[in-house]
Amino acid sequence: MMYLTVQSFIEDYENESMATQRLLDALTDESLRQEVALGYRTLGHLAWHLVPNGSMLDQAGLRFEVPAARNEPPASADIIAQSYRFTTRSLIEAVRTQWTDETLQETNRVYENPWKNGLTLSIFLRHEIHHRGQLTVLMRQAGLQFTGVYGPTKEEWAAFGMAAPAI
Template identity: 65%
Template sequence: MFHTIESFIEEYSNEAAATQKLLDALTDASLQQEVAPGYRTLGHLAYHLIPSEGLLSPLDLQLEVPAEQSQPPAAASEIAEAYRKVTQSLLEAVRTQWTDEKLEESALVFGATWKNGLTLYALMKHEIHHRGQLTILMRQAGLPVYGIYGPTKEEWQSMGLPVPAI
């Protein structure tokens, strides 16, 4: 849970930058990649990473976000740009509309009472969870995958280091 605006801004800015790097690597053709028939496509999953009204509407922040059940654009660049705009808008809204005390206030989220700092924490963890799924679909689609918390196999190799045993 976040207790200061600055801690949220610092942490979420870092996570959003990592997500943005992956979204910027998507191609229009890759958006149709499925892990298995009947599951979310890479395009749906990428669009799901954009903060939406489902988790944010109880927070009473003034910002524009996609509707919870809206369809993803057909262009990868539109998904990446929408993510960029919404995350910057979210960071700016929290920075300018809230104080640290607002993080301790509670709201009804998914039928439970959560402190606002917990809701922002859950938003970030939700993104991290789905970002991991995104990297698997990116690999299946033949796209480059970038290390988030450590190097990928390709990054180890490009550094001339032995790839750790799997």
């Protein structure tokens, strides 16, 4: 899917980033050290990776404020959540003011591929959704409670007085 209008991206991204923000707000400093397995990204690395850093969108010519580059994620879950909140607002404002429906049809080289800007926005958002799914697995392993994204969590089903459906 490629975005054809700026407004359609903004609406999707506002909804998806709210879901991501709820998860990031549920993190604790201690949980940031959770690993899926030895030698893999920690929950902190994955959460920090979700904070837009501009790389993909920068290659497409979109400019917005991002946190200072760091090799290691902050040790504070609150800083990660605040950085995500600030950066997503900056990104939305940049799309709103720098691009038009017509510029979504323009092609730029992103990761050495000729992508239309509307495709770049779509891939950017899917990238976040992909990593958000990974984030929920690590959050579960860390023992954190969080709200469902596209449906209730097991705990939310229980609060409804129902068993979670078997998959």
